[in-house]
Structures are given as structure tokens and as C-alpha cells.
Amino acid sequence: MICITSVHNPRIKRAILLRDRAYRDAEGLFLIEGFREVRRALDNNVRLMELYICPPLFLGENESDLITRASSAGAAILECGEHAFRKISYRDRPDGLLAVAPQMKKSLSDLRLPGAPLLLVCEHIEKPGNLGTMLRAAEAGGVHAVIVCDRCTDIHNPNVVRASVGALFCVPVAEASSEEALAWLKSRGIRTLATTPSAEKNHTEVDLCAPTAIVVGAEQYGLSKLWLSSADERVRIPMLGQCDSLNVAAAATILIYEAVRQRLKTPRAAS
Numbered sequence: 001m002i003c004i005t006s007v008h009n010p011r012i013k014r015a016i017l018l019r020d021r022a023y024r025d026a027e028g029l030f031l032i033e034g035f036r037e038v039r040r041a042l043d044n045n046v047r048l049m050e051l052y053i054c055p056p057l058f059l060g061e062n063e064s065d066l067i068t069r070a071s072s073a074g075a076a077i078l079e080c081g082e083h084a085f086r087k088i089s090y091r092d093r094p095d096g097l098l099a100v101a102p103q104m105k106k107s108l109s110d111l112r113l114p115g116a117p118l119l120l121v122c123e124h125i126e127k128p129g130n131l132g133t134m135l136r137a138a139e140a141g142g143v144h145a146v147i148v149c150d151r152c153t154d155i156h157n158p159n160v161v162r163a164s165v166g167a168l169f170c171v172p173v174a175e176a177s178s179e180e181a182l183a184w185l186k187s188r189g190i191r192t193l194a195t196t197p198s199a200e201k202n203h204t205e206v207d208l209c210a211p212t213a214i215v216v217g218a219e220q221y222g223l224s225k226l227w228l229s230s231a232d233e234r235v236r237i238p239m240l241g242q243c244d245s246l247n248v249a250a251a252a253t254i255l256i257y258e259a260v261r262q263r264l265k266t267p268r269a270a271s
Contacts, residue, residue, distance in 0.1 A: 004052075005081035012080070015052065015088040015100065021154045024103070030156035032099040032166075033091060035059070039066055040166030041101065048075035050100040054085035057096030066097070075099065090158045103156050106174040108147070108184045116211050117144040117190065118259050120252060123178055123227060124218035126152045132163025133249035134216070139167035141256035142263075146171055147213070149178045178226050185213050194223055194231035195251055197244055203235040208259035209266045216252045 004012060017023040018031050029049070032041050041048065051070045053063070071077050080088070088098060113119075120138045125131045131153050138146050148155060155175070161168055176184070185192055190211040195203075215231065217223030222245075228234065237246060237254055246254070 003079045003081055004084050007084050007087045009084065011050070011078060012084050012088055015098070018100065019090060019158060021157065024154070024156055028103050029100055030103050030161070031090070031158050032101055032161055033089060033094070033097065033158065034162065035063065035066065035095050035097055037161055037166040038070070038097050038099050041099065041169045042066070042069050042073065044169040046101050046104070046169050048073060048099045048101050050078055051075045052078050052080050052085060052088060052098045054080050054082055054094070054096040056082050057085065057094055059095045063097065070099070091162070104173070106172060108174050108176050108180065111145045111172055111174055113144050113188075116209065118208070118256075118263070119143060119145050119147060119185075119190065119213040120256065121147045121149060121181060121192070121213050121215040122252075123149045123215065123223060124152055125248065126219055128153050128157040128159035129163045130219065130247065130249040131155065132160040132168070134252045135160070135164040135171060135173070136167040137249070137253040137256050139171045141260050143171060143256060146173045147181050148173060148175045149181050151175060152218075178224065182226065182230055191232040192227070192230065193255070194227050194234045195236070195255065196222060196228060196234055197236050197239070199234040199236040201233065201235050203237050203255055203258050206233050206235055208262045212259065214252065214255045214259070216248050219248050
């Protein structure tokens, strides 16, 4: 295997360009960096086209097995010198593994849901870290699908992948406009639960065992009038201090785990 050492190598230049959203979309590709993230991509049958490796940066003893899996699945394995790898890495402390994969495009019609689904709808989320954190919480809480509406953040942003710790590959993620998502949910009898500090009900006072979509909005302005006016239920999370709102990812996690609590008490809801 030839080791790439020059930062001017065409493959290295292309990998660097994939940090840019316009280039990612034009090429239909994105980056997956990190042992856990690459492993979860493989576990969920994401097709890796290339896997860049830098053995001096490996942190454990399982990298060779992961590289073998990626190679067996058809990925080209490209060894890099440390300087070249750090050039393509977007982490402060890279662990020597970075893959290139085709973007994952899902629409609402691609989603397959159980009888009493739990969904998370994210409207106008601006920060990649928040979107990634919500994906991680959604996967951990058994959410059946995440719908990203009127996106500000690209779901293929490297920081979404990193903040989700690979959960992006474990839970179905569809993109749609808010109008499309609302009509799709209503046509399937899925109740919408809007989060707003002005609501009268606490989040623990509504039934989350029924088919439900938890809807959270932009970091600065919250949900749009469309979602607030159309929601079947509006709830708030009690705030006992001086702050009047929570980080959107924290709020989504609290609501997801209230649904987990209720559904564990009513097992039929999770079937």
C-alpha cells in the first residue's frame, strides 16, 4: 500500500473540499471521521467508498478489524502520513480513521413506521452540534424516525456526524418542508406535540404512548407559527430558575425520555 504523504495529493485536496457544504452537495459525498462513527456506518450498511487511515494516530487495538471490514465491503483503503491525515481531519485529536461515503437522502415516503411511532421533528435547527446531539438522543430513546424541516444545518456536516457519534446512521432521517411534514403526519394520524414556554401544560401531563411527533424549533426563536398553531398539543418544560428556556437539544432529550418513561410503563406502545 502506497502511503500518501503530500498535502497536495488530489485525494487529500478532495477530502478537504468535502468540509464545504456546496462541494459536498455537488459531489453527493460526505466525510465520516472516527472509530465509533465509521463502525456504526458499517454496522448500518452505509457504503464506504474510501477509508483514509493513519496507524500512528490509532488509539486502540481494534482498528485492523474495522479496516478489514471496510475493505471487504468494497472501500478503498488509503494510508496517509500523519501530516497529510491531520490536513483532512476536522478533529483536534484525530484517531486515524476517516471515510468518504455517498450522502444519505431520505424523504417522508421512505420512512417505515410501527403502529404507535415516536418521531422527532426538528425545524430550522442552526447548529450542527445541536442536531447531532438530538440524533444521538433520538437513537438512544428508540425514536423511530427524525424529520429535519426547513433545514439550516446540513445533516451531512462533519460536526453533525461527530456530535451524533454515528447515530445519524442508526435512526432514519428524512428531510422535508414544514408544510409537507405537517400534512404527512396528519394523514397518518400522528399527533404533533409542540414545545413552547408559553404552553399551559407540562410535558409530563400529555399521553406520549399514542403515535406522536415531538416538534422542536430554532435555537433563538423556537417553533414557527405554523407548528404552534397546528399542533395537537403544546407543552412546556418547567423552569424553576431564572432562565426561561433550555438548549434545544436538552429540551428534545427531556421530551424523548418522558416518552420512554411512559412507554416502558405501557409496553404495547413501543410495539
